[in-house]
Amino acid sequence: MSESKKTESTKEYLAGLAYKVPSSSRRDFLKKGVKFSTGLAATAVTGEAISDNLPPNIPSWSKSLGTGVVSTPYGIPSKFENNVIRRTVPWLTANKISSISMSPIQELKGIITPNGLVFERYHAGAPIVNPEEHRLMIHGLVDNPLIFTMDDLMRFPSESVINFLECPANGGMEWRGPQMEALQFTHGMISCCEWTGVRLSTLLAEVGVQTKGKWVLAEGADGAGMSRSIPMDKALDDALIVYAQNGEKLRPEQGYPVRLFNPGWEGNTSVKWLRRLKIGDQPWHHREETSKYTDLMPDGRARRFSYEQEANSVITSPCPENPWGQKGSYEIEGLAWSGRGKIKHVDVSIDGGVTWRPARLKGLVLAKALSRFSLPFKWDGAPALLQSRAIDETGYVQPTITQLRDVRGTNSIYHKNSIHTWQLQHNGEIKNVQLK
Amino acid sequence: MFSLNKFLITLSLVAITLLPVAAFAGDIGHYGIGKTATAKEIAGWDIDVRSDGKGLPKGEGSVAQGEPLYEAKCASCHGLFGEGEGRWPPLAGGEDSLTEDRPEKTVGSYWPYVSTLWDYINRAMPFPAPQSLTPHEVYAISAYILYLNDLVEDDFVLTQSNLASIKMPNEANFYIDNRPDTSNTRCMKDCKDPSKIIIVESLRGITPEQEKEAIEEASTKTTLSAAAIEGKATYTTSCLACHDSGIAGAPMVSDKGAWAERLEQGMDTVVNHAINGFSGDKGMMPPKGGNLSLTNEQVKNAVQYMIEAE
Numbered sequence: 001m002s003e004s005k006k007t008e009s010t011k012e013y014l015a016g017l018a019y020k021v022p023s024s025s026r027r028d029f030l031k032k033g034v035k036f037s038t039g040l041a042a043t044a045v046t047g048e049a050i051s052d053n054l055p056p057n058i059p060s061w062s063k064s065l066g067t068g069v070v071s072t073p074y075g076i077p078s079k080f081e082n083n084v085i086r087r088t089v090p091w092l093t094a095n096k097i098s099s100i101s102m103s104p105i106q107e108l109k110g111i112i113t114p115n116g117l118v119f120e121r122y123h124a125g126a127p128i129v130n131p132e133e134h135r136l137m138i139h140g141l142v143d144n145p146l147i148f149t150m151d152d153l154m155r156f157p158s159e160s161v162i163n164f165l166e167c168p169a170n171g172g173m174e175w176r177g178p179q180m181e182a183l184q185f186t187h188g189m190i191s192c193c194e195w196t197g198v199r200l201s202t203l204l205a206e207v208g209v210q211t212k213g214k215w216v217l218a219e220g221a222d223g224a225g226m227s228r229s230i231p232m233d234k235a236l237d238d239a240l241i242v243y244a245q246n247g248e249k250l251r252p253e254q255g256y257p258v259r260l261f262n263p264g265w266e267g268n269t270s271v272k273w274l275r276r277l278k279i280g281d282q283p284w285h286h287r288e289e290t291s292k293y294t295d296l297m298p299d300g301r302a303r304r305f306s307y308e309q310e311a312n313s314v315i316t317s318p319c320p321e322n323p324w325g326q327k328g329s330y331e332i333e334g335l336a337w338s339g340r341g342k343i344k345h346v347d348v349s350i351d352g353g354v355t356w357r358p359a360r361l362k363g364l365v366l367a368k369a370l371s372r373f374s375l376p377f378k379w380d381g382a383p384a385l386l387q388s389r390a391i392d393e394t395g396y397v398q399p400t401i402t403q404l405r406d407v408r409g410t411n412s413i414y415h416k417n418s419i420h421t422w423q424l425q426h427n428g429e430i431k432n433v434q435l436k
Numbered sequence: 437m438f439s440l441n442k443f444l445i446t447l448s449l450v451a452i453t454l455l456p457v458a459a460f461a462g463d464i465g466h467y468g469i470g471k472t473a474t475a476k477e478i479a480g481w482d483i484d485v486r487s488d489g490k491g492l493p494k495g496e497g498s499v500a501q502g503e504p505l506y507e508a509k510c511a512s513c514h515g516l517f518g519e520g521e522g523r524w525p526p527l528a529g530g531e532d533s534l535t536e537d538r539p540e541k542t543v544g545s546y547w548p549y550v551s552t553l554w555d556y557i558n559r560a561m562p563f564p565a566p567q568s569l570t571p572h573e574v575y576a577i578s579a580y581i582l583y584l585n586d587l588v589e590d591d592f593v594l595t596q597s598n599l600a601s602i603k604m605p606n607e608a609n610f611y612i613d614n615r616p617d618t619s620n621t622r623c624m625k626d627c628k629d630p631s632k633i634i635i636v637e638s639l640r641g642i643t644p645e646q647e648k649e650a651i652e653e654a655s656t657k658t659t660l661s662a663a664a665i666e667g668k669a670t671y672t673t674s675c676l677a678c679h680d681s682g683i684a685g686a687p688m689v690s691d692k693g694a695w696a697e698r699l700e701q702g703m704d705t706v707v708n709h710a711i712n713g714f715s716g717d718k719g720m721m722p723p724k725g726g727n728l729s730l731t732n733e734q735v736k737n738a739v740q741y742m743i744e745a746e
Contacts, residue, residue, distance in 0.1 A: 042701060083646070091523075094513075094681060095524035095681055096676070097676060097677060123560075124566060137477070137478065138473075145472055145473040147471050152470050155467070155469050175680040177636055177638070178638035180638065181643040183642050185643060202467075217484055219484065224559070225560055226558035227484065227559070278482070278682050285548060286555055287555070291546065291547055292550050296539060300535040302610050303611060303612075304610045305652045307613065326732075332573075352628075352633050352635075353627055354630045355624065355626070355627065356623070356624045357624070389622075397622050407618060433528055433634045434635075435633055436633070
């Protein structure tokens with residue numbers, strides 16, 4: 001036996017990561033300034049050479065033929081949109097197999113996230129599962145344990161819902177202070193899709209849950225055997241067994257060929273590559289609901305089974321990636337969502353929360369889905385502290401970072417849903433700040 | 437007689453109304469889809485273990501048996517003493533740190549149940565080769581991790597029957613979600629004193645470069661040999677965990693110098709170390725990276741990939 005087993009351990013959690021960043025990943029902020037100053041407005045002002053494709057000239061693409069049908073049998077975005085991609089924060093996790101990426105929400109419109117841009121979260125990588133050899137087993141405290149093929153699952157009546165999917169660590173890097181100068185990294189662990197599948201309650205009726213059955217263990221077929229305990233109330237309420245997203249079969253990243261989906265709940269409970277549901281009379285207390293996904297409080301105790309994603313919102317335009325240019329008319333726009341139901345109101349402040357005005361909710365406003373808010377704004381070039389505040393249909397008002405810290409301290413990692421502040425500067429650039 | 441007639445009429449009405457319902461496969465939830473799971477099928481997949489020990493298979497393992505297993509299969513990421521290598525999770529230490537400014541959540545300081553440890557090792561560890569351990573190995577490694585946390589003595593044997601009776605120090609400190617725990621109000625005017633607003637700025641320079649990443653992804657090279665192309669999949673699933681980050685002295689995939697140094701001994705030796713394991717000043721390589729289900733050919737091709745890849 002070794003004697004010196006008390007060596008200093010590496011401290012690992014999101015909040016303190018700023019102290020561990022390798023110098024190679026430090027970003028040159030001057031470079032970013034260059035990017036923004038070469039925007040359209042600047043080009044017009046500095047009078048760069050006029051393209052042959054601008055009026056009064058006829059553009060080259062109007063004087064030639066384009067590509068034919070099925071030149072890309074599965075279509076891809078315009079090459080000019082190649083900056084619209086998922087990104088990760090490399091120093092956040094030990095490697096890319098057990099890691100997370102963020103959706104480019106600074107570039108997205110409406111409320112639906114395209115399938116190729118839905119954020120990824122793997123605990124042991126995304127497995128390649130052959131649907132013909134995949135099975136879903138339901139057993140435990142049931143009258144008739146069953147095994148379903150994918151064809152079986154698709155014979156049940158299907159339902160489609162539009163719901164967000166969010167990692168509870170979204171924003172978790174900023175408990176101690178602002179860290180990320182990009183919306184993609186402050187809020188990008190969220191996506192919203194139309195999900196199609198069969199109600200879990202339908203399958204549970206099929207196996208016949210015994211009266212003692214109060215919990216469901218959901219287990220994935222990935223190398224992590226990802227597992228979470230789900231209370232029977234949720235299973236019978238709105239949980240879905242999902243095999244399609246946004247009209248096509250699930251992407252491998254999202255659990256192809258089948259996943260659990262718990263609307264409004266922290267993303268990891270929506271177990272991907274679902275292979276097994278076991279009915280029991282108590283929770284299992286597995287690793288991803290004890291060691292992880294529990295919320296450490298200042299008194300040293302920890303919350304568990306904190307499933308719901310509370311109301312949250314963020315301004316997506318302007319943001320560090322979408323600065324403003326000259327003075328004039330702009331739309332302050334953003335996203336709001338709540339795991340407890342519909343968004344009722346979103347208020348916007350330009351003075352750091354001294355005064356607020358109601359924004360307009362536009363487009364579809366659905367329960368447990370991303371909603372868009374909008375406030376037209378005439379900018380006179382003055383600096384501002386921009387904030388948004390969501391109120392959901394339960395009456396819950398999105399808290400300030402100070403209110404959250406007063407209760408939870410800075411070490412709970414998950415469920416940071418505080419009002420976010422962007423500092424608009426004279427030159428139209430946006431800085432990520434927090435207010436005390 | 438009257439009542440019997442009424443009964444018959446009711447019965448026939450029921451029969452009539454039941455017919456179309458049956459044709460729609462039943463609102464009451466019996467679609468008749470799916471195949472009954474046999475006891476044998478269930479047994480093969482039924483791996484979960486609960487805090488009361490339910491689900492544990494027969495078996496046992498001692499701290500002494502766990503030490504060499506831990507060092508061969510776990511230490512390259514979690515450290516010889518459970519201290520954690522790089523950003524991989526520490527497993528030991530952190531006693532009484534949960535209220536500190538920088539709490540350290542380990543098996544001993546944070547995890548509420550021993551069953552969680554057993555279940556997780558059994559279902560997901562070692563990282564490159566999940567579900568490859570025997571119950572005996574899982575008992576032994578679990579026992580050793582408990583020992584690293586000072587929770588058991590060095591002569592301890594963990595068994596199916598004593599596992600649930602070991603109390604973890606932090607068990608009582610978990611409680612059910614009690615949110616909402618804030619009560620902000622929808623104030624619209626004069627909500628705070630503007631002169632008292634303090635602006636806290638970010639630590640600049642830690643945000644990943646968004647433009648650069650897009651460019652890098654666009655220019656993927658494809659000048660690999662056939663063997664290296666074959667080896668890429670193996671690399672991704674079994675080698676990347678260490679060779680992407682340099683854990684345990686692993687030569688990183690992009691580090692030409694580190695590979696050139698090793699290749700001075702000849703390719704055969706390098707491949708031999710990859711297949712059979714190696715331990716020395718430069719680091720520690722578990723046999724086949726801990727994934728013994730790989731063939732020698734697969735390991736060889738993965739090495740070829742790591743040597744060639746940019």
